[in-house]
Amino acid sequence: MLGLLASIVDGILVGTVYGMAAMGLTLIWGVMNVINLSHGALIVAGMFGLFLLSQAFGLSPYLSVVPMLVVGFVGGVALYWIAVHRTIGRPPLMSLLSTFAVNMMLIGLGTAIWGTSLFNVEVSLPGLSFGGYTFPGTHLMAAALTCVIAVLLYGFLQYTKPGKAIRAVSGNREAAELVGIPTRRVLAMAFGLGAALACVSGTLIATMFPFTVLAGSSYQLKSFVVTVLGGLGNPAGALLGGIALGLVEGLATPFMPVSWTSIIEFALFIVVLIAFPRGLFSFIFKRS
Amino acid sequence: MGAIDFFRRPFFWIILAFSAIFALAPAVNGNVQLREALVLAAIYITLASNLNLMIGYAGYVNFGSIVFFGLGGYIGVFLISAQGWNPMAAALVAGIAVCGMALIFGLGILRLRGPYFALATIGVNEVVRAFVTNFEPWGGSSGIYISTISYQSLGGPRQALWTIFFLLVGVMALSLLLSYAIKISKFGLGLLAIGQNEDAASVLGVPTPFYKALAYSASAFLPAIAGCLYFFKSAFIQPVDAFDLGFSVEVIVMVMLGGQGTVTGAALGAFLYEELRGWLLVSDTFSNFQLVIAGLLLLVIVAFAPGGIMGWVHRYLPWTRKLLE
Numbered sequence: 001m002l003g004l005l006a007s008i009v010d011g012i013l014v015g016t017v018y019g020m021a022a023m024g025l026t027l028i029w030g031v032m033n034v035i036n037l038s039h040g041a042l043i044v045a046g047m048f049g050l051f052l053l054s055q056a057f058g059l060s061p062y063l064s065v066v067p068m069l070v071v072g073f074v075g076g077v078a079l080y081w082i083a084v085h086r087t088i089g090r091p092p093l094m095s096l097l098s099t100f101a102v103n104m105m106l107i108g109l110g111t112a113i114w115g116t117s118l119f120n121v122e123v124s125l126p127g128l129s130f131g132g133y134t135f136p137g138t139h140l141m142a143a144a145l146t147c148v149i150a151v152l153l154y155g156f157l158q159y160t161k162p163g164k165a166i167r168a169v170s171g172n173r174e175a176a177e178l179v180g181i182p183t184r185r186v187l188a189m190a191f192g193l194g195a196a197l198a199c200v201s202g203t204l205i206a207t208m209f210p211f212t213v214l215a216g217s218s219y220q221l222k223s224f225v226v227t228v229l230g231g232l233g234n235p236a237g238a239l240l241g242g243i244a245l246g247l248v249e250g251l252a253t254p255f256m257p258v259s260w261t262s263i264i265e266f267a268l269f270i271v272v273l274i275a276f277p278r279g280l281f282s283f284i285f286k287r288s
Numbered sequence: 289m290g291a292i293d294f295f296r297r298p299f300f301w302i303i304l305a306f307s308a309i310f311a312l313a314p315a316v317n318g319n320v321q322l323r324e325a326l327v328l329a330a331i332y333i334t335l336a337s338n339l340n341l342m343i344g345y346a347g348y349v350n351f352g353s354i355v356f357f358g359l360g361g362y363i364g365v366f367l368i369s370a371q372g373w374n375p376m377a378a379a380l381v382a383g384i385a386v387c388g389m390a391l392i393f394g395l396g397i398l399r400l401r402g403p404y405f406a407l408a409t410i411g412v413n414e415v416v417r418a419f420v421t422n423f424e425p426w427g428g429s430s431g432i433y434i435s436t437i438s439y440q441s442l443g444g445p446r447q448a449l450w451t452i453f454f455l456l457v458g459v460m461a462l463s464l465l466l467s468y469a470i471k472i473s474k475f476g477l478g479l480l481a482i483g484q485n486e487d488a489a490s491v492l493g494v495p496t497p498f499y500k501a502l503a504y505s506a507s508a509f510l511p512a513i514a515g516c517l518y519f520f521k522s523a524f525i526q527p528v529d530a531f532d533l534g535f536s537v538e539v540i541v542m543v544m545l546g547g548q549g550t551v552t553g554a555a556l557g558a559f560l561y562e563e564l565r566g567w568l569l570v571s572d573t574f575s576n577f578q579l580v581i582a583g584l585l586l587l588v589i590v591a592f593a594p595g596g597i598m599g600w601v602h603r604y605l606p607w608t609r610k611l612l613e
Contacts, residue, residue: 035403086591092402093349097544098590100537104583112577217533221414224407263418270411273404274396 006133008250013135013143015246017204019239020146021219022226023153024197030233031170031190033092034084037099040220041106042072042195046202047211048114054121061123061207065145068203069196076195080188088187110213120210142204149200150239153193157235166190170233198223218262225269231279244280299468299551299613306555307461311454323453325566327521330453330460332558334514336542337463337551338507343540344549345476346503347483348398349406352413353539356508357515358530359416360386362426364516365525369434370425374441375448376455379516386512387505394504398497401486410533417531431526438520452521456514463510467551470506471613479503480549534579538565541586547598552612556597 021043028036036042046068053064083102087095125137157163168176169186177183205211205219226245230237248268252261272280294300310330314323335357342350364382367373373381397408421429442448470476478499481489490496519525538561546557561582568578593600602609 035407083587083591090594091347093343093347093406094590094594096349096403096406097540098587101583101586101590104534104537104579104586108577108580108583112580221410228407257422259418259422263415263422266411266415266418270397270408270415273400273408273411277400277404 002131002133004251004254006130006135007254008247010135010139011246011248011250011253012243013139013246014208015243015249016143016146016239017201017208017242018219018222018226018245019230019242020149020204021198021201022223022230022238022242023150023235024194024201025223026227026230026233026238027197027235028191028194029227030235031166032084032088032187034087034095034099034191035092036191036194036198037096037220038079038083038103038106039198039223040216040218041103041110042075042198042216043202043205043219043223044110044211044213044216045075045106046072046199046204047206047215048110048119048213049199050121050203050206051119061121061203062141062145065200065203068199072196072199073192075199076192077188079195080191084191085184085188107213107216114213116212116214118210118212121206123207136208138208142208145204146201146239149197150235153197153235162186162189166193221262221269222265225265225272228269228272228276229280234279237279241279294469294472297472298611300465302612303461303464303468303551307457307464310460311457314453315450323450325562327453327456327518328566329559329562330456331514331518332539332542332562333555334456334460334463335511335539336546336554336558337460337467338509338511339539340467340543340548340551340554341470341479341503341507343543344554345470345479345483346500347486348500348504349402349540350409350504350507351406351540352409352411352533352536353507353511354531354533354536355409355413355416356386356390356511357518358420358527358532359389360512360515361519361525361530362420362432362515363512365432365434365519366426368438368520369432372438375438375452375517375520379455379513379520382516383509383513387509390505390508391501394501395497398500398504413531413533413536417527420531421527427526429527431524434520434523449521452517456517459510459514459517464551464555466506466510467554468613470503471551475499475502483549538582541582541589543596544586544589544594545596547596547601550596550598550602550613553596553598560597 025036025039028034049068049071050061050064053059053067054061079102083098084095087098123138125141127134127137128140157167165181165186166189168181169183173183222245226238226241229244230241245265248264249261252264310326314326335353339350339353342348360382363385364378367378367381368375393412397405397412400408420426426432436445439445439448442451470479478489478494481494482496482499486496519530542557542561543554544557545561546555547553565578568581589596
C-alpha cells in the first residue's frame with residue numbers, strides 16, 4: 001500500500017514535467033490554432049542541449065535551464081518564420097504537415113549526428129527518504145523548477161504587456177490587429193515561448209531519465225494526451241493534466257510491465273478526444 | 289452514370305495500360321532486379337492511392353494509415369504460418385478483417401474534425417503497435433517468421449515471388465481503378481463536398497458520417513491485402529516495421545508531392561518518391577538524411593505548391609484535366 005502511494009507521488013512529480021512540456025504545446029495551439037508536430041523534436045533538443053552543455057562546459061545541469069530557455073525561444077521564433085508563418089489562415093492540414101516536416105528534418109539530423117544510442121546525464125542529488133522509500137532528488141528538483149517556471153509563465157501572461165498581447169491575439173486575432181497589436185510578431189513570440197517550454201522540459205527530463213534521439217516522439221505523444229486532458233489552449237489545465245497523467249502512470253507501473261503503460265496512455269488519449277473534446281478540466285475553468 | 293460510362297473514359301484505359309506495362313516489363317526477360325524495384329513501387333502506389341481517398345477526397349488526414357498495412361500483414365502472416373492457410377485466401381481474409389476493424393475504429397474517431405482526427409489516427413497506430421508488441425500469439429516484439437514450407441502452395445519460393453509480384457500489381461491496378469471509380473461516382477462527389485465544407489455538405493443532404501466511415505474502411509481494404517502479400521514475401525514481420533509511423537508520413541509526402549485529390553498524382557508521387565528514396569538510401573552522403581530530405585520536400589510543397597505536381601500540370605495544361613485524372 002505504501003509502495004503504491006510512493007509510486008503515485010513519484011508519478012505526480014514526474015507528471016509536472018510532462019505538464020510543462022504540454023504547456024508549450026497547448027499555448028501554441030490556443031494562440032494560433034496550430035498543432036506543433038515538431039514538439040517532440042524540441043524536447044529532444046532540450047535533452048541534447050543539456051548533454052552538450054554539461055559535457056562541453058561542465059555546466060551544472062540546473063544552471064543549463066536558463067540558456068536552454070533562450071535557445072528554445074530563439075529556435076521557436078525561427079521555426080515560426082520558416083514553417084508556420086505561411087500556413088496561418090490556411091487549412092489546418094498545411095500547418096500539421098509543415099510542422100511535421102520540420103520534425104522529420106530535426107530528428108533526421110539528430111539521428112545522423114548522434115545515432116539511436118542511449119545517452120545519459122549524471123546528476124547526483126540527494127533524495128528524500130520517507131518510510132523506506134526514496135524519492136529521487138532529481139525528480140523533486142525537476143518538479144520544483146517546473147512550478148517556478150509555471151508561476152513565472154502565469155505572471156508573464158497576466159501582468160506583462162507582451163503577455164497580455166499574447167492573450168489578446170489568442171482571444172480574437174482580428175480585434176487585436178484592430179487595436180494595433182503587431183499580431184505576426186506576437187504569434188512568433190508565442191511560438192518561441194511554447195518552444196522554450198518544450199525545450200526546458202526536455203532538459204529537465206534528461207536530468208531524470210536516460211534518452212535517445214527518438215525518445216521525443218513518446219514524450220510528444222504524452223504531451224498530446226496531457227494537452228487533450230487539460231483542454232486545448234489552457235496552460236493551467238495542461239499542468240493539471242500532466243499531474244493526472246503522472247498519477248495514472250504511477251498507478252499503473254506497479255501492476256503491469258512498462259510496455260503496457262503506453263497502450264493505456266494512447267487508449268486514454270483516444271477516449272478523452274472522443275468523449276471530452278474540451279478536456280477533463282475544462283469545466284473548472286470558464287475560458288472557452 | 290452506369291458502368292458503361294466508366295469503360296468509355298480514356299483514363300480507365302490508361303490505368304489498365306499502365307498496369308499491364310508494369311506487370312510485363314520485368315516478366316518479359318525475367319529481370320529480377322526490375323521486379324523487386326517494381327514490387328516496392330506497386331506497394332507505394334497502392335498505399336498512396338488509398339490514402340488519397342481520405343486526404344485528397346474527404347480532406348481528412350490519416351497520419352497512421354500504415355496501421356492497415358501492418359495489421360493486414362500480421363493477420364495474413366499469422367494465418368499462413370500458424371494456421372497453414374493458402375496465401376491468397378489469407379490475403380483476402382486479412383483485407384476483409386482489417387476493413388471491418390477500420391469501420392469500427394472509424395465510427396469512433398471520425399466524429400473528430402481536422403487536427404483532432406489526425407492525432408487520433410496516430411493514436412490508433414500506436415495503440416495497435418503497442419498491443420501487437422505485447423501479444424505473444426503473434427510473436428510479440430520479435431515478430432513472426434515464415435518457413436519455406438508455406439511457399440509450396442505457390443510452387444516453391446522462386447515461383448512464389450513472381451506470383452506475388454503479379455498479385456501486387458493487380459492490387460495496385462485495383463487501387464487506381466477504385467480511386468478513379470470513386471472520384472467519378474456520387475459517393476466521390478459527396479466526399480469531395482465533405483472535403484470542401486463538411487457542414488454545408490451535411491446540410492445539403494450528404495450522409496456525412498456514413499460516407500466518411502465508408503471512405504475510411506475502403507481505404508483500408510487494399511493496403512491490408514498489400515501488407516499481407518508484402519510481409520509474406522519478406523518471410524518476416526515485426527511490429528517495428530509493420531507499424532512504422534515514419535513510413536506512414538512518407539506516404540503522405542507521396543500524395544502531396546504528386547497532387548492530392550488526383551489519381552495520377554498519388555501514383556506519380558509514389559513513383560517519384562520511391563526513386564528519390566532509393567537513391568538517397570544508396571548514396572553515401574545522404575543515406576542518413578533520407579528523412580531530412582523528405583521533410584524538406586514536404587515543407588517546400590506545403591509552402592509553395594500545395595497542389596503538388598498534378599496541381600501544377602492541371603493548371604498550365606488544362607487539356608490534361610480529363611485525360612489524366
